[in-house]
Amino acid sequence: MKDVKRWKGLRALVGDAVEHGASAIERVHIATAKRPFTVMEQIPGIAEPVKGIHAVHDIIVTNTYGAVRLVNRAVGQALDAALDAVDEPADTNEAEVASDLDKSSKDRT
Amino acid sequence: MGKKLDEALAVLNGLVGDHLARTGNGLATEMAFYRAGSALKLTRSAFERSVPNPRARVLVLVHGVMCTEAIWSFPDQPEHDYGTLLERDLGFTPLYVRYNSGASIVENGAYLARLLDGLPSAYPVPIEELVLIGYSMGGLLVRRACRVAELEQLGWLKLVKRAFYVGTPHLGAPAERMGRAVSALLRAIDDPYTRLISELSDLRSQGIRDLGEAHLHDESDEARLIRSLREPQHPLPLLPAIKHHLIAGTLTAHDAIAWLLGDSIVPLTSAAWRTREPNAVLAIDQIKVINGLNHIALAHHDDVYAQLRSWLDDDQENQA
Numbered sequence: 001m002k003d004v005k006r007w008k009g010l011r012a013l014v015g016d017a018v019e020h021g022a023s024a025i026e027r028v029h030i031a032t033a034k035r036p037f038t039v040m041e042q043i044p045g046i047a048e049p050v051k052g053i054h055a056v057h058d059i060i061v062t063n064t065y066g067a068v069r070l071v072n073r074a075v076g077q078a079l080d081a082a083l084d085a086v087d088e089p090a091d092t093n094e095a096e097v098a099s100d101l102d103k104s105s106k107d108r109t
Numbered sequence: 110m111g112k113k114l115d116e117a118l119a120v121l122n123g124l125v126g127d128h129l130a131r132t133g134n135g136l137a138t139e140m141a142f143y144r145a146g147s148a149l150k151l152t153r154s155a156f157e158r159s160v161p162n163p164r165a166r167v168l169v170l171v172h173g174v175m176c177t178e179a180i181w182s183f184p185d186q187p188e189h190d191y192g193t194l195l196e197r198d199l200g201f202t203p204l205y206v207r208y209n210s211g212a213s214i215v216e217n218g219a220y221l222a223r224l225l226d227g228l229p230s231a232y233p234v235p236i237e238e239l240v241l242i243g244y245s246m247g248g249l250l251v252r253r254a255c256r257v258a259e260l261e262q263l264g265w266l267k268l269v270k271r272a273f274y275v276g277t278p279h280l281g282a283p284a285e286r287m288g289r290a291v292s293a294l295l296r297a298i299d300d301p302y303t304r305l306i307s308e309l310s311d312l313r314s315q316g317i318r319d320l321g322e323a324h325l326h327d328e329s330d331e332a333r334l335i336r337s338l339r340e341p342q343h344p345l346p347l348l349p350a351i352k353h354h355l356i357a358g359t360l361t362a363h364d365a366i367a368w369l370l371g372d373s374i375v376p377l378t379s380a381a382w383r384t385r386e387p388n389a390v391l392a393i394d395q396i397k398v399i400n401g402l403n404h405i406a407l408a409h410h411d412d413v414y415a416q417l418r419s420w421l422d423d424d425q426e427n428q429a
Contacts, residue, residue: 006135006136009129012132016132024308026302027301028301031301
């Protein structure tokens with residue numbers, strides 16, 4: 001039981017790290033890309049198309065990192081369900097053993 | 110494996126324990142008394158099972174940040190620590206506290222106060238005296254717990270006559286304050302990479318942040334501005350009803366280097382509570398500076414044990 005609790009904790013921690021890590025790297029990615037885009041957006045003639053490309057770039061980046069976060073959450077939920085499934089029979093088994101012990105001690109008395 | 114896992118979890122708790130506790134993560138350590146690596150439930154039966162031959166004088170040892178009670182073990186004799194030695198030599202029963210050192214010191218201090226409050230009813234024999242020993246952050250927890258007990262008039266405080274602080278940053282830890290300043294500097298630079306580094310360093314737990322100024326006051330006390338940590342009106346003065354003893358380490362006997370580096374983590378001024386104005390609660394003979402000891406060694410060293418024993422011996426003689 002304690003082990004499962006810890007495994008679940010580890011799963012949640014890795015999930016949090018991926019979630020926050022993806023968001024942090026996304027911010028860096030968008031901020032870094034903004035620099036050349038900002039320079040090119042000042043150049044007459046290409047400013048308008050560059051603005052469009054910049055917007056499309058940011059949408060793609062946001063969607064990509066969003067997909068990473070989504071998959072991370074889905075995997076997390078699947079692992080939680082699997083850990084719950086592993087935990088359940090053990091608990092049931094322990095409860096049955098406890099109940100049997102209780103019954104046999106009553107029988108003896 | 111178990112001990113190594115416990116130590117790894119202690120480091121993790123120290124680093125991000127506030128996040129673990131906030132999110133209900135199963136890796137967060139819950140505060141409890143420990144004996145032989147196992148948590149004790151606060152029930153009479155659990156104590157009767159786990160504490161053979163309980164004595165009326167109880168020693169409570171509180172470890173520091175990112176470690177467990179294993180920090181007290183002497184490296185060459187792992188079965189010995191200050192607790193077992195004082196049990197053998199002076200007849201104390203040692204109880205070791207393990208906790209999530211990443212949670213705030215105020216929060217942990219309150220938990221410790223509650224834990225100690227449940228001890229007299231769970232302990233198999235009436236407790237005559239509680240001696241508290243805090244190492245590093247543990248000493249700050251002891252101070253906060255005593256403050257909570259004083260405010261809430263908890264019965265266990267009357268049992269505490271003596272408290273010992275080993276390498277405790279009573280006036281804060283400059284390393285944390287420096288780290289905070291560097292992080293703020295990196296954040297101020299308009300560059301996504303330096304900001305990312307700053308974000309990473311800001312992940313450190315509330316417990317570690319609290320060490321910067323020895324943050325011991327709760328929300329209601331927040332209104333009191335700390336003009337200077339070195340002033341006698343420190344937000345949480347030492348309780349006068351308890352005899353306090355401080356042990357500080359220094360890397361070298363050389364005055365200037367000792368002043369500069371302290372025990373490598375906690376400066377001498379902070380561990381030995383050296384303020385401009387004398388502290389009314391601390392006499393000179395209640396502070397011991399041991400040269401040649403770094404911060405980690407303070408938790409398990411013959412010289413520290415000899416000093417602890419000597420103070421406890423003196424008090425026993427005085428009481429007799």
